[in-house]
Amino acid sequence: MNDTLQYLLDLLDLERIEQDIYRGDSHPSVIPRVFGGQVAAQALVAACRTVTDDRLPHSLHSYFLRPGDPGAPIVYQVDRIRDGRSFTTRRVVAVQHGQPIFHLSASFQVHEDGLEHQEEMPQAPDPESLPTADELLPRYADTFMHPDVVPLLLEARRAIDLRYAVEPPYATVGEPREARSRVWFRTDGKIQGVHDNPVVHLCLATYVSDMTLLDSVLLAHGRGGWTVGDVVGASLDHAMWFHRPFRADEWLLYDTDAPTTQNGRGLARGQIWTRDGRLAVSVIQEGVVRVPRDRS
Template identity: 50%
Template sequence: MRPEEMVADLVSALDLERIEENLFRGRNTGEGFRRLFGGQVIAQALVAASRTVADDRPPHSLHAYFMREGDHSVPVVYQVERDRDGKSFSTRRVIAIQHGRPIFNLAASFQVEEKGLEHQFDMPDVPGPEALISDMEWRRQSADQIPEAALARFLQERPIEFRRVDPSLPGSGARPPQQNIWFKAIAPVPDDAALHRCMLAYASDMTLLSTSERPHNIAWWDEAMQIASLDHALWFHAPFRVDDWLLYVQDSPRSSGARGFNRGLIYDRSGVLVASVTQEGLIRKRDL
């Protein structure tokens, strides 16, 4: 599939079908094998919530929990609760449903745009994306080191391109719980700020959990490991375009209790901090 077709397919998947008041249905993207990709569910739930809020109130934060593994073979239904519309803020809750059971829930807050006090952490000094190898090229070069059962997923083409400052292969040695990764859509995205936010939500679930795996020399294809996202939180700080390079600065301050805690700061090319992310994930060693 050509880059333009892959991005168009993702844009189409984020254009949910309205099946009743506060009820939407979304088809699944090509990302994921058997189980749903969490970023898709986050992004579609944010679309569903946004469809019930006035256009002059963009989302500023969302908090979500993954409750059950999603089924890639059937669509997801999103039920929205309109909790409150105040003078400045609106709040929504969304439940994602498959086979009659909730698999995910999300709470989102929306705010009218206004001026206020500003400060931010500076963007780290790292090589630009033009100096780095593309993720797909790196994956193809590393393919002979990947188990056959995981190879198709490892080489899967995606509508988001990544370029890693440290393109180290999972399981190739313990590393600090930090990584810096540039990313962007692989083709132009329509000029719709809401769509760019939802596509960033989609991409924000990629690579983050692996930060907590790095010190433990874990590979996601290791059958002795059970790895899954447990929750996800995202804050939007400033406008951006997801089809221009964004730097995802990630760290993992702590892992314990079979869970890894991860943080991410997302900067645009000019150094503006446009979004922040946190996620906790299951990194459990299983007895085989």
């Protein structure tokens, strides 16, 4: 594993400071707040630490309450809501400076055989045929608000190999398009050793799921996002359902759409597919999507 992937895995390896209480650090962020995917992933790690190994999370529902301070540790307090014969429920509150910034409820289930079906995977170009972030982002350097956005974005996503299967929002500012986005992603390196377990792969997918989910909202309105300066955005809530096993170090297709935007909020839906066509994860998020007012 390369150093940046090891750093991300270490970030998700929370410190236990008391029974059902954990502490995590933060990744340097492009924006002056903690990246939402990091908080969600760390909270899920904390919940998993209190559940027996035969049960994996099948869903999570969460709310972002306050912006996190990237310069301070985050404390995760886990409540053991219920331990049933088939299902387990946990609630996690993330606290900084004495205030809750995020809370998550997660449900776990023992494996069961039963009925099964799924939709057909959407078509997308092979990920190897698509430009890497290092190749793509510099093409649009003049589009961003500040010249240092490109190196900051590249550094923030260094552990994740993320490739757009369609043009990103910042590529076609002012041109409304279909409210649908697709990206391939995987960790930038193979996960090995003690980190190679199903919980880590689930938490890494949770981390990445907040990166591009609102892109489909921006595309519908020809907006480039906060990096361009034509939208102010933030995640409000985030829900995920884990359907089938997958590995985060193998290519996954993240297909998202946006059915509605209104009242300063946009709703985005996502599906994460394995390369061989299995629907692995479903995601829904609502976020703040505001057009900045002219302050002149």
